[in-house]
Amino acid sequence: MTRVKPWKGERKPLRSVIKSRKEKSWKEKKREREREKALQELRLLAERERAEKRKLEKEAREQSRKRKLENERKSEQVQLVTNLAKLKKMPKKELRKLQVR
Numbered sequence: 785m786t787r788v789k790p791w792k793g794e795r796k797p798l799r800s801v802i803k804s805r806k807e808k809s810w811k812e813k814k815r816e817r818e819r820e821k822a823l824q825e826l827r828l829l830a831e832r833e834r835a836e837k838r839k840l841e842k843e844a845r846e847q848s849r850k851r852k853l854e855n856e857r858k859s860e861q862v863q864l865v866t867n868l869a870k871l872k873k874m875p876k877k878e879l880r881k882l883q884v885r
Contacts (some may be wrong), residue, residue: 808816865871871879
């Protein structure tokens, strides 16, 4: 004879504890599939929109960078070197600072 602890309650056989699962009807399964398909399409659409937005932002950054570089080049002061002998006499540090265009 086993003692039953009052706060645990009486033990029941396992087969009575397990609930039988209810099978879904064909209509319910079909509705569920359609719902999942619609959600997947929405996800794909949102991903495409995000990718397009990122692409536009990247292009805008690239245009801005190019415009900035052009403006810098327009605003710099340039001195044309006609006497190449001066270049040969220049120290190496100064030669490194020169830019050829």
